[in-house]
Amino acid sequence: MLDQNFRGRHTLSIDSKGRVSVPAPFREILAERYGENRLMLATVFDRCLRAYPTEEWAKIEEHASGLSSTDKNVKFYYRHFISSAVELEFDKQGRILIPASHREWAEINGGQVLFLGITDKIEIWDKAAYASKMATLDPSSVEDSINEMGGKI
Amino acid sequence: MLDQNFRGRHTLSIDSKGRVSVPAPFREILAERYGENRLMLATVFDRCLRAYPTEEWAKIEEHASGLSSTDKNVKFYYRHFISSAVELEFDKQGRILIPASHREWAEINGGQVLFLGITDKIEIWDKAAYASKMATLDPSSVEDSINEMGGKI
């Protein structure tokens, strides 16, 4: 499966209609591993978007349905995350149209968009927002902390 | 295995298309020890690139998947490091094409590139950037610190 994970960082531009090309290697994985030409797009708390193969999203919904639906954190989670998922198909050029509300949440106002391949999902960021978010943490203390937890670099 | 470790410092030039030859001894190790003609290339926090045999990279991903995915340091690590990995194959002349985003990160703007063989991985630096980075550290305090940690020189 090593060859079938989402991986790599791609910068693409979004046009005035809200369309972005999904990087070709990601489309290829969706087609070959999952047999699909679509993905589920959801809003994530830290002001970015996540795209999942429908199969992976199904697992998330399944887990979600087991949670206590009266807990206030769970309600928040349902309302913000679970309810945000939209199914998007690629057009003939391999693009998706990101809904306006999703663009707004992730502060995507045209310009450059970043696709991050993270094993079984894809994160989508406004490039500038990503840069400023990442600048809030100190890389060397992150390295130390990862090292303590047993991660490798 | 002593003869099968990456070792040595090689200066090579990158062309206008972003291609660099991978030093022949490194290619040989990849072929003979790992049976491959490709490598995984990732961006490292200190503004350089690291190349791993796919086998070594697989270990990194495996360790990474065990970390708590809601921790803010872990998210940073996923977003910056894990997601940056790209699989690159050698062309017929033994070169790789370094993706534009990776070149940008490592401040490689054409000119000279440095390959450092470090046991089971390879670091790739812009030659000028490497020189100025190394100049910021005081060699004798580095030696002391290594000595305290039990390293040998």
Added chain:
DNA sequence: CCACCTTTCCCCACCTTTCCCCACGTACAA
């Protein structure tokens, strides 16, 4: 219910990057 405006979808066309060749120069050894 109709007219209008906006958003979405589908098409085509262009440009840049990537990929796959082949060729040349240099260094080292026979």
Added chain:
DNA sequence: TTGTACGTGGGGAAAGGTGGGGAAAGGTGG
């Protein structure tokens, strides 16, 4: 010199990404 290994450079085809026009769909207000 001749052969071989290695690094460098460039041309041309293919793929990937970008932009825009125009029809269809959907929503809004009179």
